[in-house]
Amino acid sequence: MAAVGTMRVNDNGVSEAIGFMLIFGMIIVGIGLVTLYGYPLLLQQQVGADEKIMEKNMIVLQNDVKSLAYKTIPFKETSLKIGGGALTVYNSSISPSTLTIRNGTGFDYVNSFTSGELRYESVSSQTDISLQDGAVVLRRHAEPGSTMLAEPRWFYDDQTNTMVINLINMTSTNLIAKEGIGTVQMRLVGEPEYSSYQEPASTFLYLDYTPGTVQDYSVAWNNYFTKTLNMNPPTIAGSTRTYQLPTDTSRPVTLVIKKFNVEIKSI
Amino acid sequence: MARLNDDAQWIILMGFLISFSFFFLAIIINQSTVVGQTTAESVIEFPKNDIRDLRGIIEQSANMPYPDNATVNKDITVLSMNRKNAIVKYSVFPPNLPSNPHTTASIHYNNGVTTFYENWTSL
Structure with a gap:
C-alpha cells in the first residue's frame, strides 16, 4: 500500500471504551436536557393548545346559541373535545351575575336577570371560559381582570333610537359536566319572550350589572358596555355597576328586550 | 490526513429544512382554523x-x-x-x-x- 504509506496513524491513545462512554454521556446529557426543559415546555404548549381549542369551541357554541336565538333554528348540536378541564352547565338559578334594566323613575323592565352559563374550567391553566348571556368571556384565576372573546348581540339603532337587548337564559334539567369528547346539544324552549317598550323623550334607561363575587367578569362586561356600546363609565355602588343605555334622550325611545330560553340537553 | 467525506451534508441540510418547514406549516394550519371559523361565521351572519x-x-x-x-x-x-x-x-x-x-x-x-x-x- 504505497499510496497510504506516506500517512502514519498513531492510535495508541484511542480507547473504544472511553469513546463509548463519551458518546453515551452526551446522549444521556441530551436526554436529560430535553426532560428538564423540553418536556415542561411541551406540556405548557399542550395546556395552551387546550385552552385555545376551548376558546374556539366556546365561540362555536356561541354561534349555536346565535342560530337558536336569531335564526329560529330549533335544535343544534356540536361535538367537541374538552381538554385539560371540564365543561359544566350552570343553570340560571346558580348563575352568579345579575342584570337589571330599568328607567329613571324606578320601573324595572327586567329585574335581576340571571343568565346561567356554560363554563369551561381549565384545571391545568387555571382559566375559566364562560358562555354567558350570549357572550364568551375569559378569566384567569390568578389575575383580577377578565376579557371578552366574543360579544353578545346587543345593539343600538341610531336612526330609530331603538335599543335592542337580547338576554339568553341557559337552562338545563340538572347539573351536567363533561371532560374529554362530548356533544353539546341545545334547543330553544318555548317562544322567545319579546317585549317592546315605547317611552317618551327624556326617558333615561339604566342597566345595573352585578358581577358574581368569585366569578367576576365585570372588566370584560365593562369594556363591552363602554367601548362597543359607547356607554359612559358606570357609577359603582357596592358591587353593582350602573350604566346608562346609549339612547338619545331628546327623542322618544324604543326599548326592545328579547329573552331566549336555551336548554342544554346534554354534553 | 484522511480526506473529510462531506458528500452527505446536503442530507442533513435537507433534514433541517424539512423540519423547519413542517414547523411553519403547523403554525399556518393552526391559524387557518381560526380564519375559516370567522369567515364561515361572517358568511352565515350576512342577512x-x-x-x-x-x-x-x-x-x-x-x-x-x-x-x-x-x-x-x-x-x-x-x-x-x-x-x-x-x-x-x-x-x-x-x-x-x-x-x-x-x-x-x-x-x-x-x-x-x-x-x-x-x-x-x-x-
Missing part, C-alpha cells in the same frame, strides 16, 4: 336573504291603498324584530306628479351586525 325578502315585500306592498299599507308596514316592523332580530323602518312615498312619476321608498335595516339603507325607486 342577504332577509334583506331581499324585505325588499320584495316592500315593493309588493308599495302600491297598496291606505290603511292596508300601514298595517303591512307595522306587521313587517314587528315580525322583523321578533323573528329576525332586526330593526326595520321604511316609508313609501307615492308618485309626486308631474315632477317625479315614480313610487319611492326609504328602507332602513339594522340587525346589529349589518346595517342596510336604501332609497328605492320603482322602475
Whole structure:
C-alpha cells in the first residue's frame, strides 16, 4: 500500500471504551436536557393548545346559541373535545351575575336577570371560559381582570333610537359536566319572550350589572358596555355597576328586550 | 490526513429544512382554523336573504291603498324584530306628479351586525 504509506496513524491513545462512554454521556446529557426543559415546555404548549381549542369551541357554541336565538333554528348540536378541564352547565338559578334594566323613575323592565352559563374550567391553566348571556368571556384565576372573546348581540339603532337587548337564559334539567369528547346539544324552549317598550323623550334607561363575587367578569362586561356600546363609565355602588343605555334622550325611545330560553340537553 | 467525506451534508441540510418547514406549516394550519371559523361565521351572519325578502315585500306592498299599507308596514316592523332580530323602518312615498312619476321608498335595516339603507325607486 504505497499510496497510504506516506500517512502514519498513531492510535495508541484511542480507547473504544472511553469513546463509548463519551458518546453515551452526551446522549444521556441530551436526554436529560430535553426532560428538564423540553418536556415542561411541551406540556405548557399542550395546556395552551387546550385552552385555545376551548376558546374556539366556546365561540362555536356561541354561534349555536346565535342560530337558536336569531335564526329560529330549533335544535343544534356540536361535538367537541374538552381538554385539560371540564365543561359544566350552570343553570340560571346558580348563575352568579345579575342584570337589571330599568328607567329613571324606578320601573324595572327586567329585574335581576340571571343568565346561567356554560363554563369551561381549565384545571391545568387555571382559566375559566364562560358562555354567558350570549357572550364568551375569559378569566384567569390568578389575575383580577377578565376579557371578552366574543360579544353578545346587543345593539343600538341610531336612526330609530331603538335599543335592542337580547338576554339568553341557559337552562338545563340538572347539573351536567363533561371532560374529554362530548356533544353539546341545545334547543330553544318555548317562544322567545319579546317585549317592546315605547317611552317618551327624556326617558333615561339604566342597566345595573352585578358581577358574581368569585366569578367576576365585570372588566370584560365593562369594556363591552363602554367601548362597543359607547356607554359612559358606570357609577359603582357596592358591587353593582350602573350604566346608562346609549339612547338619545331628546327623542322618544324604543326599548326592545328579547329573552331566549336555551336548554342544554346534554354534553 | 484522511480526506473529510462531506458528500452527505446536503442530507442533513435537507433534514433541517424539512423540519423547519413542517414547523411553519403547523403554525399556518393552526391559524387557518381560526380564519375559516370567522369567515364561515361572517358568511352565515350576512342577512342577504332577509334583506331581499324585505325588499320584495316592500315593493309588493308599495302600491297598496291606505290603511292596508300601514298595517303591512307595522306587521313587517314587528315580525322583523321578533323573528329576525332586526330593526326595520321604511316609508313609501307615492308618485309626486308631474315632477317625479315614480313610487319611492326609504328602507332602513339594522340587525346589529349589518346595517342596510336604501332609497328605492320603482322602475
